Amino acid sequence: MDFLGILSSSVSFILAPTTLAYALATLGLAVHFGFGGLLNMGMAGFMALGAYGYAIGVLTFGLPWYLAAFVGIGAAIVFALILGIPTLRLRGDYLAIVTIAAAEIVRLLLLSSAFGGVTGSADGLSGFNGPGGTITNPAEGAGGFDQSNPIPAGTYGFPPFLDNERIWYLRIVGAIILGLAIFIVWRLVNSPWGRVIKGIREDEDAVRSLGKNVFAYKMQALIIGGVLGALGGLMLAFSTNVNSSVYVTSLTFFLWTALLLGGAATVFGPLAGSIIFWVLQAFLGLLFPALAEVGLMPFSTIQASQIKFIIVGFALVLLVVFRPQGLFGNKKELTFVK
Amino acid sequence: MSSSTSSSSPVKSTGLHVGAIKPGVAKKDPILVADGVRRQFGGLVAVEVEHVEIPRNAITALIGPNGAGKTTFFNLLTGFDQPNDGKWSFNGKSLAGVSAFKVARLGLIRTFQLTKALGLLTVMDNMKLGSTEQRGEKLSASLFPFLWKKKDAEIEDKALEILRRFKLDEKKDDFAASLSGGQRKLLEMARALMTNPELVMLDEPMAGVNPALTESLLEHILNLKQEGMTVLFVEHDMHMVRHIADWVIVMAEGKVVAEGAPDEVMKNPAVIDAYLGSHQDIDLGTVTGRVTLPTLPKEK
Amino acid sequence: MRTRSTMRRRIARLASALSAFALAFGALAIAAPAQADVVNAEMPFKVSGNVQNQGKPVAGVTVTLTGAAGYTATVATDADGKFVAGVPAKEADYTVTLDETTLPEGIAVIDNPATTFVEANVQTVTVGPGGRATMNFFIGQGERHTTSFVDQVVQRLISGLNFGLMLALASVGLSLIYGTTGISNFAHAELVTFGAVATFGLVALMGPGLLWLAIPIALILSAGLGWGLDAALWAPLRRRGMGLVQLMIVSIGLSLGIRYTYQFFIGGSTEQLPGSDAERFKLFGSVTLSITDIVSMGLSVILIVAFALWLSRTKIGKATRAISDNPSLAASSGIDVDGVVRIVWIIGSVLAGFSGILWAYFRPGIRWDMGGQILLLIFAATTLGGLGTAYGALVGSLIVGVLVEGSSLFIPSDLKYVGALVILIGILLFRPQGILGRKERVG
Numbered sequence A: 001m002d003f004l005g006i007l008s009s010s011v012s013f014i015l016a017p018t019t020l021a022y023a024l025a026t027l028g029l030a031v032h033f034g035f036g037g038l039l040n041m042g043m044a045g046f047m048a049l050g051a052y053g054y055a056i057g058v059l060t061f062g063l064p065w066y067l068a069a070f071v072g073i074g075a076a077i078v079f080a081l082i083l084g085i086p087t088l089r090l091r092g093d094y095l096a097i098v099t100i101a102a103a104e105i106v107r108l109l110l111l112s113s114a115f116g117g118v119t120g121s122a123d124g125l126s127g128f129n130g131p132g133g134t135i136t137n138p139a140e141g142a143g144g145f146d147q148s149n150p151i152p153a154g155t156y157g158f159p160p161f162l163d164n165e166r167i168w169y170l171r172i173v174g175a176i177i178l179g180l181a182i183f184i185v186w187r188l189v190n191s192p193w194g195r196v197i198k199g200i201r202e203d204e205d206a207v208r209s210l211g212k213n214v215f216a217y218k219m220q221a222l223i224i225g226g227v228l229g230a231l232g233g234l235m236l237a238f239s240t241n242v243n244s245s246v247y248v249t250s251l252t253f254f255l256w257t258a259l260l261l262g263g264a265a266t267v268f269g270p271l272a273g274s275i276i277f278w279v280l281q282a283f284l285g286l287l288f289p290a291l292a293e294v295g296l297m298p299f300s301t302i303q304a305s306q307i308k309f310i311i312v313g314f315a316l317v318l319l320v321v322f323r324p325q326g327l328f329g330n331k332k333e334l335t336f337v338k
Numbered sequence B: 001m002s003s004s005t006s007s008s009s010p011v012k013s014t015g016l017h018v019g020a021i022k023p024g025v026a027k028k029d030p031i032l033v034a035d036g037v038r039r040q041f042g043g044l045v046a047v048e049v050e051h052v053e054i055p056r057n058a059i060t061a062l063i064g065p066n067g068a069g070k071t072t073f074f075n076l077l078t079g080f081d082q083p084n085d086g087k088w089s090f091n092g093k094s095l096a097g098v099s100a101f102k103v104a105r106l107g108l109i110r111t112f113q114l115t116k117a118l119g120l121l122t123v124m125d126n127m128k129l130g131s132t133e134q135r136g137e138k139l140s141a142s143l144f145p146f147l148w149k150k151k152d153a154e155i156e157d158k159a160l161e162i163l164r165r166f167k168l169d170e171k172k173d174d175f176a177a178s179l180s181g182g183q184r185k186l187l188e189m190a191r192a193l194m195t196n197p198e199l200v201m202l203d204e205p206m207a208g209v210n211p212a213l214t215e216s217l218l219e220h221i222l223n224l225k226q227e228g229m230t231v232l233f234v235e236h237d238m239h240m241v242r243h244i245a246d247w248v249i250v251m252a253e254g255k256v257v258a259e260g261a262p263d264e265v266m267k268n269p270a271v272i273d274a275y276l277g278s279h280q281d282i283d284l285g286t287v288t289g290r291v292t293l294p295t296l297p298k299e300k
Numbered sequence C: 001m002r003t004r005s006t007m008r009r010r011i012a013r014l015a016s017a018l019s020a021f022a023l024a025f026g027a028l029a030i031a032a033p034a035q036a037d038v039v040n041a042e043m044p045f046k047v048s049g050n051v052q053n054q055g056k057p058v059a060g061v062t063v064t065l066t067g068a069a070g071y072t073a074t075v076a077t078d079a080d081g082k083f084v085a086g087v088p089a090k091e092a093d094y095t096v097t098l099d100e101t102t103l104p105e106g107i108a109v110i111d112n113p114a115t116t117f118v119e120a121n122v123q124t125v126t127v128g129p130g131g132r133a134t135m136n137f138f139i140g141q142g143e144r145h146t147t148s149f150v151d152q153v154v155q156r157l158i159s160g161l162n163f164g165l166m167l168a169l170a171s172v173g174l175s176l177i178y179g180t181t182g183i184s185n186f187a188h189a190e191l192v193t194f195g196a197v198a199t200f201g202l203v204a205l206m207g208p209g210l211l212w213l214a215i216p217i218a219l220i221l222s223a224g225l226g227w228g229l230d231a232a233l234w235a236p237l238r239r240r241g242m243g244l245v246q247l248m249i250v251s252i253g254l255s256l257g258i259r260y261t262y263q264f265f266i267g268g269s270t271e272q273l274p275g276s277d278a279e280r281f282k283l284f285g286s287v288t289l290s291i292t293d294i295v296s297m298g299l300s301v302i303l304i305v306a307f308a309l310w311l312s313r314t315k316i317g318k319a320t321r322a323i324s325d326n327p328s329l330a331a332s333s334g335i336d337v338d339g340v341v342r343i344v345w346i347i348g349s350v351l352a353g354f355s356g357i358l359w360a361y362f363r364p365g366i367r368w369d370m371g372g373q374i375l376l377l378i379f380a381a382t383t384l385g386g387l388g389t390a391y392g393a394l395v396g397s398l399i400v401g402v403l404v405e406g407s408s409l410f411i412p413s414d415l416k417y418v419g420a421l422v423i424l425i426g427i428l429l430f431r432p433q434g435i436l437g438r439k440e441r442v443g
């Protein structure tokens, strides 16, 4: 068993594009839930729109990648508006159910063969990061994300971060987006705007009685968090194909786990939580099958590779019960009010 | 300062009404007028107020047994609930269909029977939230601290001054959740004052507040009047009502059954009936009050 | 007066929301579905077949495959009359439908004597352990298999009722648990799956002949699971006074943990309970029903009536409603809240377990995430009725059931859940408290 290899592959997830994507979406959840008290259980839907919006922008509308990215972000904003208008007046638990339902609606529409010509239905979409172009005429490409990479071809870094120029470009782009996002969220939550949002989290009627337009604030929070989710989806789409089977309810739940790991009402918690989540996922996902292979675990390697999901579930339970403020949150500020 | 109220009785405003005293009597200068306001929950008519006027720059007490519809009436007036029927106006402006936050912006601020302190915000943040017209509360401006830092400092000064009056200044950096029940009531009232209201509606401000604090609360309410505000408050303790109210409105089973100056209204058979039913030999104060205040004179 | 104007405003709001939806996806709808002779080529397993008219290949015929977990694929036959579609799972059933309107004039699918299914243009194919299956269609002079609209409506209605009753079993339990404890229990899906998985395990242990015995034992095990979860997890958390949002997230974690535990033990494939291939018989016209459908609906009705009697007649049932109404009042009037909640968990689990068994026949098949597939519909039903009202959940379930099944008359069948979920959001727009729920008070 190559324990060092497992360790190094796991550690490489600290800077993986997927981790950055999770961190972005989890930051969005922090804006929604940690600061705004909105129980959004449909973050996967926002991510899906970000990813598909971008991919469809490139493949169907033939847009250059940076404009297509705005299609994804725009789709998330429209989704937030459509979702928010009927639901932001609802009680918290209703909101959770409606958001999860809305995210499923998005996924099913993307999966449906009715729109297969645009969404690729069950196949998903691919090839949108390449030279660009449309499904019908790839030659008309406007220049894809990969072509915007200024790093010369080659391998850079040192193990476990020894990677090619594409991975490095993804990391850099992801880190810049994430850094900006964290800075903006930090500014927002420490401003009077953030004070109102946190007040709404505690008791929206009290804030309303002070003359604040609670609905408008919730909508703004929903949109900001939703855009962060879309950026997460975008990040995933930059790094690989899009497929509706990724944007399932479990994805939202994993984001929640990452959020609660890091601390819901913190600005850096989402990043920390995502890193821990992914490094552990990778580590356990490699360790158990390796153990099973050498006979140290009485399961098949397939079974062993699934144990990590079981652990995620029960870890989420333990986390909420014993450390609701997250690993780095302030004990006093355990965001959970009744 | 704390014991001064009990020794000297406050100055009462008189001559608030026009014409013979009866439920719904017209006021010389009403700030709030409600007409035919009705709210039904299923088969239960919780509020059915034919006509009522609240006098400006006076302290009006709204009393009535539990379930009389006082809280529901508050909710209706402030836009937190919608009536099945009726109209009402504040400073002559109709409030029907106006949403709660817009009502508040017009200068009509209410507090809640079940205190709504914002637990995981500090006392100071609670206060600052009350302040109106903050540029930094706009999403676009919030990202640029230089646009709102100055205003924020001003708000902080004002908040400190009010907190000092309410003896909460030492707690300014604590989470509101760590305050006692009575302190939270005080905070809620202090926060309401940050909005510079014209009419303050307090739903049972004294409930759950210990006697020592009650006294200073009464004093604050009297101060509000001196500062030119109008107060409408719900209270069960007749001794306190008698002590500070200029006018009393009595509700029972959703209707206004009596109105009048505090001393007169207590003698009204309709009021005694509403509260006591057949046990008319008991003193009203001891039936409805939860706390007896030895320092307060029983009779003026 | 005022209420009417609010209503109008709300309708306008709904209309604008829906039209935005329509706009967003209408644009996508213009594009025609993928036409190719091979679809989903990257999927690990294959269903392929030939369409032949008296030995001659027929090209350009549209064939649609549907399977578990919302899988659908549409493929056209090539010049050799061949079609190939990748499918996601082996040891699973797929329905293969040949669209007769894409055949040349005057010919139709003719009955293949080997199949028992009534409509010869709709066939079921089982992808075995080998991961491959073939499905040939025989074309000839004959009647096309058109089903009259009325027949379709009746068929969908029956199916919807069956589905709705099954959902009701799960959702009244969920609703009761919500009413008494305030928990939005996401792990309810796993209680549903448990009934089916336990039955499957017992049948494997005792043999398919003892199905009648396996089901009651599975339900007893379900009761044990409900009891155990409450005793080990929920009751202690209740005592700690944990907030509702936390409880909800705990239930999400629990749901993930249990769900993947099932996958750990039974793997990712679909298994069948004995009798799932029961023959369908003609009711009238082309409306068909199988014996499992009838038994399933009958048992659901019996259980629901029994549950309603329990809730309205027995002391514990009444106590349950009292707690849902006002927990602190119930506690202060001497009701043993903890004891009643324990019973609610047990009953909720048994009902969910039973609905899982029925779901295994309705889908058909047992999978580790089968409960998760209908969790949202269960929530939709519960929410529609008004969270925490058991009768509301029943009404909501029937509405959702009929809606889901009925909607496939008008929209592609892989979008049938979408209709129900959109309606859920729409109804909450008008009645945020659900159909039978109460409005909360402020202040």
Ligand SMILES: Nc1ncnc2c1ncn2[C@@H]1O[C@H](COP(=O)(O)OP(=O)(O)O)[C@@H](O)[C@H]1O
Pocket: B041, B044, B046, B064, B065, B066, B067, B068, B069, B070, B071, B072, B073, C439, C440, C441, C442
């Ligand atoms: N949201 C509501 N739903 C149903 N009944 C309500 C609601 N709010 C208040 N009520 C009922 O209306 C009546 C008046 O209540 P309330 O206004 O709270 O009385 P008060 O504040 O005078 O004690 C009571 O019988 C109460 O049960």
Ligand SMILES: [Mg+2]
Pocket: B070, B071, B072, B113
């Ligand atoms: Mg009240």
